Amino acid sequence: MTMKGFATRAIHGAAGKREAFGALRMPVYDSVAFEHETAASIAQTFAGRKPAHVYSRISNPTVQDFEQRLKLLSGGIAVLALSSGMAAISNTIMALAGAGANIVTTRNLFGNTFSLFERTFKPWGLGVRYVSMENPAEIDRAIDSATCAVYLESVTNPQLEVADCALIGEVTRQRHVPLVVDNTLMTPYLFDTKQAGIDIELLSTTKYISGGATSVGGAIIDNGTFNWEWSAKLASGAEKAGALAFMASLRQEVYRNTGACLAPHHAYLQTLGLETMSLRIDRSCDNALRLARFLAGHPKVRAVNYPGLEGAASHPVARRQFGAKFGGLLTIDLVDREACYELMDNLRIIRLATNLNDNKSLILHPWTTIYAEYSPEERLAMGVRPTMLRLSAGIEDHDDLIEDLQRGLGHSHD
Amino acid sequence: MRVTINGEVETIDEADLSISRLLAIKQVESPDMVSVQVNGKIIARQAYDHQLVVADDEIEFLYFMGGGA
Numbered sequence: 001m002t003m004k005g006f007a008t009r010a011i012h013g014a015a016g017k018r019e020a021f022g023a024l025r026m027p028v029y030d031s032v033a034f035e036h037e038t039a040a041s042i043a044q045t046f047a048g049r050k051p052a053h054v055y056s057r058i059s060n061p062t063v064q065d066f067e068q069r070l071k072l073l074s075g076g077i078a079v080l081a082l083s084s085g086m087a088a089i090s091n092t093i094m095a096l097a098g099a100g101a102n103i104v105t106t107r108n109l110f111g112n113t114f115s116l117f118e119r120t121f122k123p124w125g126l127g128v129r130y131v132s133m134e135n136p137a138e139i140d141r142a143i144d145s146a147t148c149a150v151y152l153e154s155v156t157n158p159q160l161e162v163a164d165c166a167l168i169g170e171v172t173r174q175r176h177v178p179l180v181v182d183n184t185l186m187t188p189y190l191f192d193t194k195q196a197g198i199d200i201e202l203l204s205t206t207k208y209i210s211g212g213a214t215s216v217g218g219a220i221i222d223n224g225t226f227n228w229e230w231s232a233k234l235a236s237g238a239e240k241a242g243a244l245a246f247m248a249s250l251r252q253e254v255y256r257n258t259g260a261c262l263a264p265h266h267a268y269l270q271t272l273g274l275e276t277m278s279l280r281i282d283r284s285c286d287n288a289l290r291l292a293r294f295l296a297g298h299p300k301v302r303a304v305n306y307p308g309l310e311g312a313a314s315h316p317v318a319r320r321q322f323g324a325k326f327g328g329l330l331t332i333d334l335v336d337r338e339a340c341y342e343l344m345d346n347l348r349i350i351r352l353a354t355n356l357n358d359n360k361s362l363i364l365h366p367w368t369t370i371y372a373e374y375s376p377e378e379r380l381a382m383g384v385r386p387t388m389l390r391l392s393a394g395i396e397d398h399d400d401l402i403e404d405l406q407r408g409l410g411h412s413h414d
Numbered sequence: 415m416r417v418t419i420n421g422e423v424e425t426i427d428e429a430d431l432s433i434s435r436l437l438a439i440k441q442v443e444s445p446d447m448v449s450v451q452v453n454g455k456i457i458a459r460q461a462y463d464h465q466l467v468v469a470d471d472e473i474e475f476l477y478f479m480g481g482g483a
Binding site for chain 1: 420421442443444446447448449451456457458459474475476477478
């Protein structure tokens with residue numbers, strides 16, 4: 001019998017081998033090394049002829065269980081769990097890019113991702129070409145024979161732009177370039193990236209998946225839609241590994257050599273999070289929409305940006321792409337930075353912290369935190385304003401959140 | 415028929431043996447993480463159900479879990 005529902009699959013996982021002691025929940029295998037009974041066995045494992053664990057930087061039973069559960073939920077052909085979302089991004093680019101390669105992306109990126117591209121990879125020679133993701137013709141013009149990926153976020157953080165992935169996917173398929181999308185804000189529950197034509201999905205599992213900010217983690221999902229023979233870096237690997245060439249390159253080289261492994265204890269926590277993910281996301285999305293509507297009607301709020309609001313510029317694409325749920329993140333603009341601080345300092349329930357999609361509602365002033373390392377001009381070019389607050393809707397009772405914002409805004413000047 | 419699997423000669427008495435069936439018979443773990451090579455050529459995953467194994471084939475199940483420290 002197949003498990004059709006997301007929650008059913010999240011809770012039960014794929015039918016597989018019985019755990020050694022029949023434990024209904026995969027235990028934490030907190031062991032670095034795994035013993036083999038014969039020399040031939042460990043040699044066969046190193047040769048890739050036997051699927052066994054040898055060393056937890058390479059693979060681990062608890063981490064593998066998390067990967068397999070995520071694979072079942074995502075529809076990808078292979079999943080790799082990593083130590084963080086940033087590890088997922090950096091490992092992906094390192095696996096795809098060879099000498100002289102470039103990526104095509106947008107300036108509207110998570111601040112650390114922009115820093116990774118500009119300050120870490122550019123000095124190593126990676127070309128980074130910024131285009132508007134709203135303009136497929138511009139993306140097409142930016143791609144050349146050295147382009148190894150088109151990279152974007154399904155919903156950008158904190159600009160909350162929604163890329164039309166189907167439209168962009170038409171370009172990348174025609175140009176034989178993999179489309180890589182950070183789907184952290186939506187997760188496989190809200191956005192089926194495979195159906196949308198995305199080749200590689202990246203996740204910071206720290207957010208919705210971890211079950212309430214319990215642990216830092218990331219994941220790479222290969223949807224199995226890209227022919228790796230078209231990749232300059234992976235074509236030779238594709239002769240050996242076929243559809244698994246990208247994953248083979250990660251597991252046997254980049255991920256292994258950079259030590260980007262997820263800790264078994266974190267994999268355990270994130271597997272717990274997976275089980276309740278759909279319930280929590282439903283509640284978070286509902287709260288976000290209620291907060292957005294409340295804030296849109298408040299006289300001290302100059303602007304509200306939430307893809308779920310019918311007036312939002314991103315709404316038509318978001319509605320078509322995601323359906324009726326739009327994630328838990330919204331931004332508001334007040335009159336100036338001081339007004340933002342006054343609101344933040346007078347909240348009693350919503351917490352001041354730099355994370356999102358936690359069970360707790362969180363608020364942050366991106367201009368003076370995540371983006372503070374950039375010049376004002378760079379920040380404005382990235383769609384970040386001094387008047388902007390980022391609000392991540394948690395799963396509390398919405399009346400309490402609205403009352404908290406009402407009280408906070410009462411202390412904020414206009 | 416006699417086939418060689420991961421360097422070991424084995425006898426499998428089953429007619430019309432597909433790659434999918436062979437993976438099941440051999441109780442291959444994590445079949446989604448294995449690539450199957452027949453006589454030096456990687457078999458496309460979508461061909462597993464209809465590509466048949468014949469006598470004297472040399473078959474490799476290749477996993478991509480990676481070597482260790």
